[in-house]
Every structure is written in C-alpha cells, then in structure tokens.
Amino acid sequence: MLGLAAEFEFEAFVRLAGDAAAAPSIQERQVIARSAVRALEREERLVERITALGGDPAEAMAPFDGVVQDFEERTTAGSWSERLLKAFIGYAVADDFLRLLAEGTDPETRELVAGLLGDEAHTELVVAQLSQVLADDVAASRLALWGRRLVGDALAVIQGTIVRHPAFGRLLAAAGPGESEDRVQRVFAALTAEHTRRMERLGLTA
Amino acid sequence: MLGLAAEFEFEAFVRLAGDAAAAPSIQERQVIARSAVRALEREERLVERITALGGDPAEAMAPFDGVVQDFEERTTAGSWSERLLKAFIGYAVADDFLRLLAEGTDPETRELVAGLLGDEAHTELVVAQLSQVLADDVAASRLALWGRRLVGDALAVIQGTIVRHPAFGRLLAAAGPGESEDRVQRVFAALTAEHTRRMERLGLTA
Numbered sequence: 001m002l003g004l005a006a007e008f009e010f011e012a013f014v015r016l017a018g019d020a021a022a023a024p025s026i027q028e029r030q031v032i033a034r035s036a037v038r039a040l041e042r043e044e045r046l047v048e049r050i051t052a053l054g055g056d057p058a059e060a061m062a063p064f065d066g067v068v069q070d071f072e073e074r075t076t077a078g079s080w081s082e083r084l085l086k087a088f089i090g091y092a093v094a095d096d097f098l099r100l101l102a103e104g105t106d107p108e109t110r111e112l113v114a115g116l117l118g119d120e121a122h123t124e125l126v127v128a129q130l131s132q133v134l135a136d137d138v139a140a141s142r143l144a145l146w147g148r149r150l151v152g153d154a155l156a157v158i159q160g161t162i163v164r165h166p167a168f169g170r171l172l173a174a175a176g177p178g179e180s181e182d183r184v185q186r187v188f189a190a191l192t193a194e195h196t197r198r199m200e201r202l203g204l205t206a
Numbered sequence: 207m208l209g210l211a212a213e214f215e216f217e218a219f220v221r222l223a224g225d226a227a228a229a230p231s232i233q234e235r236q237v238i239a240r241s242a243v244r245a246l247e248r249e250e251r252l253v254e255r256i257t258a259l260g261g262d263p264a265e266a267m268a269p270f271d272g273v274v275q276d277f278e279e280r281t282t283a284g285s286w287s288e289r290l291l292k293a294f295i296g297y298a299v300a301d302d303f304l305r306l307l308a309e310g311t312d313p314e315t316r317e318l319v320a321g322l323l324g325d326e327a328h329t330e331l332v333v334a335q336l337s338q339v340l341a342d343d344v345a346a347s348r349l350a351l352w353g354r355r356l357v358g359d360a361l362a363v364i365q366g367t368i369v370r371h372p373a374f375g376r377l378l379a380a381a382g383p384g385e386s387e388d389r390v391q392r393v394f395a396a397l398t399a400e401h402t403r404r405m406e407r408l409g410l411t412a
Contacts, residue, residue, distance in 0.1 A: 010227075013239060017223030021216075026264040030250070033219060037243050044236070058232040 001101045001171060002050045003060030004067070004161070005113060008094055009043035011068035012036075019087060024080055028125065035122040042116045049112055063165065067157065074153040081133045082146050085202075088126040089147060089195065093154040096194045100187050104171035127202060134203050144204045151195045151206070155188060207307045207377060208256045209266030210273070210367070211319060214300055215249035217274035218242075225293060230286055234331065241328040248322045255318055269371065273363070280359040287339045288352050291408075294332040295353060295401065299360040302400045306393050310377035333408060340409050350410045357401045357412070361394060 016036035023029035047057045071090050077083035095117040102113035134140045162168045162184065173183045199206035222242035229235035253263045277296050283289035301323040308319035340346045368374045368390065379389045405412035 010235070010239070014223050014227040017220050017242065021220040026253075026267065029216070030253070033216070033246050036223065037246060040239050040243060047232075047236070061232065 001098070001105055001113075001168070002046050002053070002055070002109065003057075003062075004064045004101075004165075004168075005098050006043050006046035006050065006057065007061040007064035008067055008098070009039045009046060010061070011066075012039040012091060013043065015068055015072065016087065019083060022080070022083065028129065031121065031125045035125075038121075045112065045116055049109060053109075064161075067161065070160070071153055071157045074156070075149055081130060081139070081143060084126050084129055085143055085147060086150055088123065089150045089198070090154050091122075092198055093151060093158070093191055093195060096191050097158050097187070100190065101168060101171050104174035130202055140204065144199070144206075147199055147204055147206065151192070155191060158191070159188075207304070207311055207319075207374070208252050208259070208261070208315065209263075209268075210270045210307075210371075210374075211304050212249050212252035212256065212263065213267040213270035214273055214304070215245045215252060216267070217272075218245040218297060219249065221274055221278065222293065225289060228286070228289065234335065237327065237331045241331075244327075251318065251322055255315060259315075270367075273367065276366070277359055277363045280362070281355055287336060287345070287349060290332050290335055291349055291353060292356055294329065295356045295404070296360050297328075298404055299357060299364070299397055299401060302397050303364050303393070306396065307374060307377050310380035336408055346410065350405070350412075353405055353410055353412065357398070361397060364397070365394075 013036050016032055016039055020029050020033040020036060023032055050057045050060050068090075075086070077086045098113060099117055102110045105113075130143070134143065162172075169184055172187050196206040219242050222238055222245055226235050226239040226242060229238055256263045256266050274296075281292070283292045304319060305323055308316045311319075336349070340349065368378075375390055378393050402412040
C-alpha cells in the first residue's frame with residue numbers, strides 16, 4: 001500500500017510539474033507547481049515510512065511504475081479546463097482509494113496516510129477556475145460528460161490494480177465486516193459516492 | 207534579467223521533474239526531484255523580487271518563454287549519462303550568465319542572484335554518477351565530445367538571447383570597463399573558461 005501511495009505521489013509530482021508548464025496564467029502555474037512540490041513531499045514521507053518498516057522503497061514502488069500514466073493515457077484532455085478536471089478527479093479518487101486501503105494497515109501508517117492525503121489549495125484552485133468556465137451551460141454539460149468518463153477511467157485503473165495485486169483485496173477486506181468481495185464492491189460504491197459529492201461541489205452532475 | 211532568471215528557473219523545474227521520472231534508480235530520482243523543487247524555490251524568490259521592484263512577473267517572464275526548451279531541442283540526449291551531463295552543463299552555463307548579468311544590476315538584486323544560483327547537491331550527484339561512467343575510456347571520450355556540443359548549444363542560446371534583448375548587452379557593458387562589444391566577448395570567454403573548469407572537475411577534456 002505504501003509502495004503504491006509513494007509511486008502514485010511521485011508520478012503526480014511529475015504530471016503536475018507538466019501541468020504547471022501548460023497553465024495559462026502565472027498565478028495558476030505557481031499554484032500547480034506548489035501542488036507538485038507537495039506531492040513530492042508526500043512521497044518523501046511515504047518513502048520514510050517504508051524504510052522505517054524495514055522495507056526497500058525501490059522494491060515497494062516498482063510494481064506500480066506507470067500507475068498515473070495508465071490513467072493519463074486512457075483519455076486525452078483537450079482544453080485547460082478538461083486538464084484541470086482530469087487531475088482533480090484522478091487524484092481525488094486515488095486519494096480516497098489509498099485512504100480506504102490504509103484502513104486495513106497498522107494505526108501509525110493509517111494515521112500518516114490520512115494526514116498526508118488531500119490537497120486543499122489545489123482543490124480550491126480547481127473549484128475557482130472551473131466555476132468561471134461553468135457559468136457557460138454548454139461548457140458545463142461538456143465538462144460533466146468529461147467527468148463521467150474520467151471517473152470511469154480512474155475506477156478501471158483501481159480495479160486493474162486490485163486484480164494484479166490480490167493483497168489489496170485482502171487489505172480492503174481486513175478493513176471492514178462482511179465477505180471480502182462485498183467489501184471490495186462497497187469500496188467502489190464509496191469511491192463513486194465521494195466522486196458524486198465532489199462533482200456537486202463543482203456544480204456538475206456526476 | 208530577473209524575468210529571464212525566473213523563467214529559466216521555472217523551466218528548469220519542469221525539465222528536472224521530467225529528468226527525475228527518467229532516473230534509473232530511486233536514489234537519483236529523489237535527488238533530481240529535490241533539485242527541481244529548489245529550482246522552483248529560486249523562481250519564487252525571483253518572482254518576489256520582480257514584484258518588490260514594482261514589476262509584473264508575468265510580463266517580465268513572457269519574453270523568455272521556452273528558453274530552456276530552445277536548448278533542450280538542439281541536441282537529444284541518448285543515454286542517462288548524456289542527459290545528466292546535459293542538465294549539468296546547460297544549467298551551469300546559464301547560472302554563470304545570469305550571475306554576470308546581475309553584476310550590472312542594483313546591489314540587492316545582485317546579491318539575491320549570487321546567493322540563489324548554483325546547486326551543489328545536484329552537482330555532487332552528477333559528479334558522483336559520471337565518475338563511475340568515466341572509468342570507461344570509450345564512454346569518457348564520447349561524453350567529452352557530447353560536452354563540447356552542449357556548451358556550443360548553450361552559448362548559442364545565450365547569444366540569441368542577447369541579440370533579441372539588447373538590454374542584456376547594455377547590462378553586461380555596465381558591469382565592466384572597456385567597449386560594450388569587448389565586454390560581451392569577455393563574457394563569452396568567461397563562460398567558456400568556467401565550463402572548462404567544470405569539465406576538468408569531471409575529468410573530461412573541454
């Protein structure tokens with residue numbers, strides 16, 4: 001779990017640095033570049049935790065190489081708004097998934113992950129930027145459609161990750177009552193519900 | 207000058223984040239990612255200074271959009287060693303040039319720039335990594351050749367920048383005695399001398 005989280009944060013750092021370069025204004029560029037730095041800082045904390053638990057960070061992260069790329073390649077964002085929404089939805093769903101996985105780990109790891117995840121500054125930028133775009137009904141319905149595609153892609157990447165790493169299924173099962181498969185299904189229901197809540201915050205239909 | 211420096215550091219941040227993603231080991235990846243963060247921090251300091259002087263950072267930086275890309279596109283690094291040497295030489299020559307430009311500015315800006323530039327941790331990584339590669343004579347002579355191409359590219363980008371922005375020629379002239387053109391020539395001689403010193407540190411013929 002820590003390997004996945006660390007690899008995810010590192011790749012988020014690289015992607016966000018690229019997003020910053022493509023930002024249309026210097027203000028957005030600075031905010032997104034800072035988000036990239038925070039992702040790297042989270043990765044560093046996670047790498048420290050892997051080491052503290054006696055693990056080898058490189059070994060722990062290697063199986064998840066390309067996890068963000070997998071999501072990035074599924075759908076190509078056209079406009080800047082689409083790119084913003086893509087990063088926002090992708091990282092938020094991943095955060096939620098990591099938090100759910102962490103519930104099955106030791107208390108210290110769980111607390112670390114819960115404390116690390118979430119990036120309010122980035123969320124606020126996205127909400128502020130997109131609210132301007134969403135004043136236009138056509139743009140809003142196009143973005144709502146885009147959001148639905150994105151969450152589908154994000155959930156598919158997560159499902160693929162669980163299938164390739166059965167230990168995640170066990171971690172999710174350990175975190176709650178009921179049958180293991182039910183628990184995995186409940187996880188997807190929880191991820192979808194969180195996504196719906198976020199889209200509503202943006203004023204978009206999920 | 208501050209606009210050029212800030213844009214340069216921002217683009218260095220983006221490039222180094224990409225370099226980190228391509229690093230062959232997790233140790234190198236972490237060191238390079240941290241170099242990227244330091245480049246962004248330098249950019250933030252420079253942006254602050256532009257604002258403190260009453261300038262508009264976006265306006266100050268816009269003329270230099272793509273300055274690192276210009277250098278990057280001239281020659282494509284093949285191996286990881288070539289990529290390391292490319293970043294090392296490119297950023298070092300740029301740092302030297304910015305430092306020389308800063309000599310023609312107000313004392314506070316000059317001090318800020320002198321204090322900001324240079325990244326010892328990054329240099330040490332490059333020196334340590336390349337020394338291993340350079341134990342092999344064939345690799346060493348290939349990298350020496352590569353270094354000569356790179357410095358040529360870096361100086362060409364700087365020359366292009368001076369031609370497009372005559373104010374830089376004036377800044378360089380302000381910083382020393384003699385005719386303006388002589389001074390610009392002396393700058394290139396100084397940049398070449400610094401490059402030779404750095405290549406020698408690596409054990410390479412400049």
